[in-house]
Every structure is written in C-alpha cells, then in structure tokens.
Amino acid sequence: MISYSVYKILHLIGMFMVLLSLGGWIVLGAVGQGNNVRWKKLAAMTNGIGLVLLFITGFGLIARLKIPWPWPGWIISMVIIWIVFACLMAVSKRRPEAAGYLWWGSLVLAGVAAYLGNIKPF
Numbered sequence: 001m002i003s004y005s006v007y008k009i010l011h012l013i014g015m016f017m018v019l020l021s022l023g024g025w026i027v028l029g030a031v032g033q034g035n036n037v038r039w040k041k042l043a044a045m046t047n048g049i050g051l052v053l054l055f056i057t058g059f060g061l062i063a064r065l066k067i068p069w070p071w072p073g074w075i076i077s078m079v080i081i082w083i084v085f086a087c088l089m090a091v092s093k094r095r096p097e098a099a100g101y102l103w104w105g106s107l108v109l110a111g112v113a114a115y116l117g118n119i120k121p122f
Contacts, residue, residue, distance in 0.1 A: 004064045011057040015110065017050025018085055022106050025089055029096030047089050054082060073122040081113045 025043040028036060062075065085106070092102050115121075 002060060004061070007057045007060040007064055010053060011061060014050045014053030014057060015113070017046050018054065019106060019110055021047035021050060022085075022088055022092065023103070026092045026096075026099045026102050026106075029092055030099035044089065051082070051086055054085075058082070072120070074116045074120050077116055078113060081109055081116075084109060 021043040024039065025047070028039055028043070033039070058078065062071070067075065088102060088106060092099070095102075
C-alpha cells in the first residue's frame with residue numbers, strides 16, 4: 001500500500017511536470033519556434049505523463065483520505081482544473097499570441113489548485 005506522503009510527493013511532481021511543459025510550449029510558440037519538433041515532442045510527452053501522474057495520484061489521495069462519493073466541491077473543482085490544464089496545451093498551440101495570458105493563467109490555476117488541496121474550503 002502506498003502511503004499518503006508518497007502520493008502527495010508524486011502528485012506534486014506531476015504538477016511540476018505539467019507546469020514545466022506548458023511553460024516550455026508557451027515560450028516556443030511565443031518566440032516563433034513552434035515548429036521545433038524535438039522540443040515540442042519533449043514538452044508534449046512531459047505534459048501527458050504529468051497529467052496521468054496527477055490523475056492517478058489524485059485518486060490515490062482521495063482513497064487515502066477516505067472521502068466517499070459524492071465528493072465535496074473542492075474535489076470536483078480540482079477535477080475541473082485538471083481538465084483545464086489538459087486543454088491548455090492545445091490552446092497554447094492554436095493561440096501563440098495569447099502566451100502572456102496562458103503563462104499567468106496557468107500559474108493562477110496552479111495556485112487555486114494548491115489552495116483547494118490544502119485548505120479544502122467546501
């Protein structure tokens with residue numbers, strides 16, 4: 001059985017991977033290097049692995065906390081944030097001119113997710 005601490009550390013690593021890959025992808029698009037296949041591939045793989053790691057460890061944390069169905073609002077909000085993070089890669093690919101908004105928006109989303117995960121307000 002995996003401990004709560006290990007799930008939490010892996011969950012944070014997944015979030016770091018998602019933020020790192022989004023940052024790289026956004027910068028590649030903003031500076032006009034969107035056709036650089038090597039870095040795009042690395043960013044896309046890092047994003048996908050990070051999202052899967054977030055998904056698996058998130059449900060592991062829910063199980064460790066013994067939170068029954070129906071979930072409280074903060075967990076549903078976290079799932080919605082996960083979906084938004086999953087969509088941000090595609091948005092940044094199609095809208096490189098919105099790089100600044102995506103950059104700061106992903107930081108704000110990560111902050112909201114951290115708040116929800118730690119405070120569990122509702």
